[in-house]
Amino acid sequence: MAATDSTSPKFIVMSDFDGTISLDDTGNILTDASMGKERREAIDNEYMEGKISFRELQIQEWSGVNLTWETAVELLKDSTIDPHFAGVVDWCIAHKIPLGIVSAGLDKLIDLHFEHSLTKEQLEYMEIFSNKLIVVGDKWSIRFADDSELGHDKAASIKKVADRYEVAPKVVFIGDGISDVASAKEADYLFAKRGLDLDNWCEKNGVKRDPFDDFAYITKRLEEISAVL
Ligand SMILES: [Mg+2]
Incomplete structure (x- = not known):
């Protein structure tokens, strides 16, 4: 992905998966x-x-x-993702803006959703940070992304991507739930799915965020953010 380019991007886009991109809670x-x-x-x-x-x-x-x-x-055959998410991937590809998914979910389930809805080019452009699923017969187990109490410290993954560049990029983060609060604190531009737990938490704690309903709005806002940075 573009993250390996030597020049620093103006910003990076990092997004939660379950409930933010996917419309159902697959877990x-x-x-x-x-x-x-x-x-x-x-x-x-x-x-x-x-x-x-x-x-x-x-x-x-x-x-x-x-x-x-x-x-x-x-x-999960009827479980879908936001139909406008592909538009955000295309926007990031066109503008060479790194795009990452940070999830407490499981890699195979995320891949399953993306393979239904995205092209190979779109899939290859994104970097996915998640836990790993191992299925043997009908036995399921997880290999966690790290040693944290969370299983995957999503805020640490965001920081890891931002730290790759000589000039620190701004961070755009998109989420929906309580498990996104720590990641939200790393963000320069925060998008919270309207009316859900993260949005409510921001409201209660006086944290500035941009509520969103779908990814069509995110694409529009990325264009505006890009213009001012
Ligand atoms: Mg979520």
Whole structure:
């Protein structure tokens, strides 16, 4: 991708995946089909109450999935991504702006969605930072991206990309959830999906953000940001 260019870009674009680019929570679809919604929500609640780490939540939920990969693909066949996301990829390619996905999700599930919706050129341009999924028969396990309590410290991945350049680029970050709060703090330009947890958190904490409904708006704003930087 363009990130290997020696010249520093004016900015980089980093985006969350689940709920931000994808329109459904793929994790919930698969865990609910396996262990049932009630059990999954009980694990979610243990995390919300601070009894287990986010890393532990993911171990418990993903190890509870008992589907073959073929069954998972079938369950996710109607799960789609924002139809305007491809436009953002094209804009970044045309303007040589690095584009990364930072996700607490699993690589194979992200790839599955992108392969349905993006061209090979668009796919190859993006850099994806996520956890890895290993499926053996109907047993699922995760290889975490790092040793953090989160399983994947998304803010650290954003910093790693920004630190590649001689002149630090501005950071555009796009997200939707509570797990995006740390990444949002690394951002110079923050987009939060309107009405969801990240947007609400920003409102409550007086953090400046640009609420968005879809990626058509993001493309328009990237054009404007590019013009002033
Ligand atoms: Mg999300």
